[in-house]
Structures are given as C-alpha cells and as structure tokens.
Amino acid sequence: MSGAGRHADGTTNTTPGGGLMPVQTAPRSQSGVTRDWIAKQAPSGNISSMIANLPGVVYANQSPLATAGDHITMRGMNESQIGYLFEGAPLADPINYEPYTSMLVDTENLGSVTVSQGAPDLNAPLFNAVGGQISATELNPSHHAGGYLNLLGGTHSAQKEFLRLDTGEIGNTGIRGFASFSYLSNNNWRGPGGLTRYHVDSKFVKEWGQGNSITAIFGFNRQEQTSWREPTAAQWKEYGTSFNYTPNYYPGNSTYYKLNFGNLNSLDVIAPMHFTLAHNLTLNVTPYFVHQNGPSVGGENIPASGGYYGTYQYGNLGQPYAYTNSSGKQMLTTASVDPWNQKTGAVNTSVDWTAGKNTLSFGYWYSYTTHEELSTFSVVDPSGKAANSYGRYPIVVNGVGILSGYNLNFMQQVNALYLADSLRLLNDKLVVSAGFRAAMVYRQGTNDVPGSDPYKKTGNYFEPLPQFAVSYQITPQDQVYMNGTTSFRAPESVEAYSQIFDPNSSHAVEQPGSLKSEYTIAEELGYRHTDKLFNFQMSLFNINLTNHQVTSSGYIPNTNMLISEPINVGGMTSRGVQGELGLKPWHHFSPYISAQYLHSTMDNNIPASGINAAGQSVIDYLPTAGKNSVGAPHFTFSAALAYDDNKAFFGNFSLRYIGSQYSTFMNDQRMPGYVVSDITLGYRFPHVRYLKGPKIQLNLVNVGNNLYRSAPGSFAATAQTRKGIYGSTISGGSPVYLVGGNFAALVSLSTGF
Secondary structure, eight states: OBSOOSSTTSOOSOSHHHHTOOOOOSSSOOEEEOHHHHTTSOTTOOHHHHTTTSTTEEEEOSSTTOOSOOEEEETTEEGGGSEEEETTBOOSOTTTOOOOGGGTOOGGGEEEEEEESSOOOTTOSOSOOTTOEEEEEEOBOOSSSEEEEEEEEETTTEEEEEEEEEOOSOTTSOEEEEEEEEEEEEEOSSSSOEEEEEEEEEEEEEEETTTEEEEEEEEEEEEEEEOOOOOBHHHHHHHGGGOOOBSSOOTTOTTBGGGSEEEEEEEEEEOOEEEEEETTEEEEEEEEEEEEEOOEEEEEEEESSSOEETTEEOOOOOOSOOEEOTTSOEEEEEEEEEOOEEEEEEEEEEEEEEETTEEEEEEEEEEEEEEEEEOEEEEBOTTSOBSOSSSOSOOEETTTEEOOSOEEEEEEEEEEEEEEEEEEETTTTEEEEEEEEEEEEEEEEEEOSTTOSSSEEEEEEEEEEEEEEEEEEEETTEEEEEEEEEEEEOOOSGGGGSOBOOTTOSSOSBOOOOOOOEEEEEEEEEEEEEOSSEEEEEEEEEEEEESOEEEEEEEOTTBSOEEEEEEEOOOEEEEEEEEEEEEOOBTTEEEEEEEEEEEEEEOSOEEEEEEOTTSOEEEEEEOOTTOBOTTOOSEEEEEEEEEEOSSSEEEEEEEEEEOOEEOBTTSOOEEOOEEEEEEEEEEEOOOBTTBEEEEEEEEEESTTOOOOEEEESSOBSOSSOEEOTTSOEEOOOOOBEEEOOOOEEEEEEEEEO
C-alpha cells in the first residue's frame, strides 16, 4: 500500500466493512484490516489491537490505550502459539514467542494486517505457528517528498508526537524512502506509574524492471512500562481495580511501584529482496537481524544472611538497610533485575519456477539466536531507590560470585526446507496445491548458578510438515476451498531448559519443563463471496493438537517476578465455525459483523502433585479428559459501523463480545464474558496552505467504562482441593487475571505536508 492514499492518512474508503474485510483468495480462513480501519483507531494502539474485531480473534488489553500487553487467542491458542511476521520476518521472541507488537511499528506507518486463523504459510519462517499466522506490512514510501505529523493528547495524561518525513524519488536513482520518530507517554489507568516510549521507523525501496525490488527496513524502540498487579478471583472481588502496586515505600515493601517495571528495547533490520531471473523464474531473499533486550524488574525481599545462591547457603551479605520482618529475621528489600539480552540473525530464501499451469517453489530458512539472562539483586535504600535497576552494582556473595537466581546462556539454530507445487486446471478455476516442509531446531542452554542440575541441557527437534489445499472458483464471485495442514511449536521459554533458583529457597523453585514439541493436524472447509456490494466468508474447522503446552505466567514464590511456565496438558481438540460479512460503502456507511463458535476440549487427564494417605508427595491425575479448554470462549462476536463521506466527516462504532473463559483445567473457576465498545469521530478540514488533509479525530475507548477481567493471566489444575484418580489429595490453586482498561478519550490532530 502506498503512503500516498486518497487522504493524507492513507485511507481510501474502499475496503468493505470500513477497512475490516479486504478481498481474500487464499485457500484457507483468512481475514485482514487495511488503512481504512487502522487510521481511524487510537494512534496509541498496536498490531494486536488493530485486529481485535476479526473472527476468532480474542484480544485482551490491560491498558485502554493498547500500549502494553499482547494477549491474543485464536481457536483456543494464545499469542505464543501464533506466528507473527512483520514484512516477512518473524520479529517475535524466537524462544518465548512473545510478539511484543507494541514496540514493532507506529500505527501511523502500519499499512495492513492479515490474519490466518488456522494455518501458517508453508514458506513462512516460523516454528511456533500451531495457532495460525498474523502478518503485518508497513506503508510503502511515497513517490513525492513530504511528510505526516500527528499530535495526540487525552485522558491518563496520554500524549504522543509523531513525525514522518518522505524523501520522494531521490533523483534518478529509483530510490524512495521515509523515516519517522515518535514519543509516547501515559500514566497507568490504575495504580501509580506509567509508560514512556521512543520509537523510530524507516523504510527505503528501490524498484526496477519487471518485479525487481530491494527494500531496507529499520526499527528502533526504547520503552519502559510500570507493571500491573494481576488479581486472583478473590482479590478482584475484594479490591477490584484497587489491587495495585503501592505508591509509597517502606522497608520490606516489595510491591512499591518503582521496583516493578519492564523495558522493551529493540533494534530490527529487514531487507526483503525480489528478483525476476527469467520470465518464469523468481528469487526471493529476506535477511534480517533482531536485537531485543530488557531489563524486567520486580521487588523482592531476600535474607540478609543465611539465604541461598543456587544450592549454596551464603553468610552475611554485608549490605546496608537490612530490616527485621515479622518472624524476627533480618531481610533486605531488593530490586530483582533480569537484564535479558537476545540477538537473532537469519535469512529466508525461496525460488519460484512456473511452467505452463504449474508453479514449483523451493525454499530454505536459516536462523541463529543467542540469549543471555543473568538475574541480579540490587539493595534498596530507605527512600525506595535501588542501587541500580539495570543490572549494575549487584549484590555479590563473597568468594562465590554475583547473587543470582539464574545465569542462563542459550543458543538456538533453525534450519527449514520446503518444497511446494501448485497446479491450475479448468481455465484456472481449480487450483490444487501440495507441499512439504521439514523444520530442524537445535537448542543448547547452560545455567551457571551453583548447584544447577543439569548445568547444560540440549534439545533437538525435527518435524515433517505436509500441507494440502484445493480451491475452486465456482463463479467470478464465489469460491470454495478445503485444506489439510500440519504445524509444530518447539518448547517455549528458556526456563524449559533450566532450573530457576531464589535466595529464599534451598532448592530450585522451578524445574525444567516438558521438552516435547506441540504438533497440530488441522482441516478447514470454507466458502467466500466477493462482489460490488459486499464480501462474505464462512469456514468450518477441526484441529487436533498433541503435547498441548498451556502457557501460564506465574510469580516466582515470595517475589513479584513473573516467569512464563509451559504446562504440558496432553492433547486438545478444537472444532468450530467462523464467519464475517462486510458491506462496501453505501450512502457513506459500511457495516461489518463477525462471529465464531468454538468447542475446544482437553483429550487427556493431566498429572498433578498430590499427598497420599501416608502423607507422601506423589504424582496423581485429575479427570480432565473431555473438559473445556482453558482460555477458549465458546462464542465471540463483533460488529462495526463505519461512516465516511470522503470529504469532511468520518467515524465508526465497534463492539466486541467475548464469552466466558475457564481458568482451571477442572473447569471449576472461570471469568465471565464481557462487552467492550469504542467510538471514533473525525473531521477533515478544508484545504489549508502548505498542509495536505489536516484532520481532527476523537477516539472514545470502552465508552461504557466497563470494569472487567479481560483474560486469565495464569491457569491452575483445580480451584478446589479434591481427590485425584488414585485417591491422593490435590490442593486447589488460584489463577490470576488480566484486568481490561477503563474508559479513555483521545484527541489527535494530524496533517500531511
């Protein structure tokens, strides 16, 4: 999509459903959004928030400004099981699979987003996309010199300044590009603290001949966000939105807000290249480099003496500001710092050869990732200020080393090959495609904390991934399709390979998790209609997943540090139907609706720790086979109505309903369903000298000020203490929940020039 649309913000008012239903032709479930929708959403948003109304997408925010938190599920699988591509490169964390979309791109530069709810592309550089694929592209640079300015202000002290400069065609070189800078800040809507974000985007394109192009994309992000506390059901009932980190410090107060925050820093370089080698032979090469780093910081009280560095018991740490807790023990309040650092270099290549009605494709992807993660502790003075919150001036155990709960060094190599063939028959009405992909992942992790066992752990994963698809164009407006696909996800998180220790415990507080890969076999049957009035599509789907690893974010015991814990719950079966309908502008109005019904169940009884009659700790099983999957609402629905007279006035209304979701595998606790609605109102000013398309836009988020839990933040085997299958007593647990953002009003002034 060109940066020079009909209007300065890139909108053309041509996509059905107000930008929510562009034409799709792929033989699979696929939806998308264009600039017609993106430009009219809150400029503080991100890729995930832009697709919240699409069928099957369950988006849960923690901020009304959509500035933090990427919690999405599709067909019962969360964001770590969904492949995220940006300009053809996978910019999500390649080990934990977190997409961090709030730091990828400013929405002013976001051209389009495409969602494949069931299956990834065969040639996609992904090895986690068991739950589908989300692909985003940036605006292409304008052919004319100029720029775009957007200024935002609103509730929660929100402000954003965005400036993009376009070079236009640079002489006779055929090169054009843009560079942009933005600053965004806001206060947390609940609790103290807030967010600051500095962001840079840049894109340069060189095109020549028939289909030849080289693109250079650069992104930089520096972001700091105060954390939100996630309440249990009981805490939500008692405190509601008042369950927060505290604004004031006193010795022993590890919930002080300045001790609990996270940084998201990144540098991304992508260089997609497309070459026409002959009239029937093309080459695609996409090298990319991604550098992401923290730190993540949480408050923690640790023993001033007699605590543990791994399994080694230390003496007096010799640190000031110790206090005596209620048990009479000398303790230190510290900032527990996790300055994680990760770098990935990779290249994805493919060759396409067309001979008559047949197209043969061959590709190879190689990726190399290093990950370093040394947790440290910095003492906090009586004013609540840590010695350092970025990993410097850590507490040292004399003669042993830096006090740490984990000192991880991790390496990952990925090799993937694919071969695909596509055949067009019956005057190109019938398209039959088949392909095979082989993905090989090698991982190696070490933990240098004393007593770590094992010190080194490796993992090798090889998965064969066949795919098949067929589509038939019944009429120029009507298409039917069916497909059978496979995909896999290597085990999530570096914690799956290493023990995690804590100074308050003499043994590891987390053991390495399951090292089996998830594997899906999925089928879809779909129909879509496209004409001058409306677009419609509907699909039936079935997914069988083995070694389902539910991601549960849990606190390290006695701390405010969240870690990602993959829990292997065996098999899962998901079946359902989804559909969407979008009308093209009619008397300036464009309505849209989407819905999904999902029946997702667990296939196995899950293991759980229990106490037998002799008081011994044993592994028992809970009768979870046939229970509903956690985090998988049965019914979701969205509706939107856009208005744009293509001259002065525009606006839209959107509403989303998310059904109730279970948070325990025994289905004895769930959060209720909820409704969220947003409104946009805008006006384009008449021609102003030197300005192109100035406009004012008002975004009203969560207009009903609904206070609700937006998604489970963790899962438990059972909420109630109960007997296992073999008679042992299994204690109940308390899942925590994300809390959705309240009402916000944002006003933005923007113009091209």
